[in-house]
Structures are given as structure tokens and as C-alpha cells.
Amino acid sequence: MASKKRENELEKLLTSMQTVHSKRMNALLSTMEDEDFIVAYFKTLEYAAPKLQRREISVESKETRIIIEHVTSVADSEEE
16 A cells, blocks of 8 residues: 555656646746756756666577688690
């Protein structure tokens, strides 16, 4: 029951971050000095859109063997 309540609170927080708090944050960001803005902007961005985890796709590679045959023919000499 506690986790369902926690989910509801999280949903409320996310909703307010996208509505009421986003308006307030935009107002604060617009009044900040450049250096403070950059720090706050990237922290907010990371919170709103967490870094994507790197995914490594492993594909089994099979050994490829290439055989090159050099075929030469000896010219028949005309001994007639």
C-alpha cells in the first residue's frame, strides 16, 4: 500500500514539474546570470530527461575464411 501511495506522490510531483513548477523554473532561468543559468539548466535537464544508458549490442561473429587460389596455366609450347 505504501508503494502505491509513493507512486501517486511521484505522479503528482511529475505533473507539477510539467505545469506549475515549469513556469516558475522558466521565470527563474530567465533572470539568472549566464554561469548560474548554465548550471541550473543542465541540472534541470538531467532531472527531466535522465541520461540514456549506453547499450552495447553484442553480435556473435563467425570466423570468415577467405581462400584465394591463384591458378596459372603453363602455355603449351608449339614444338611442331
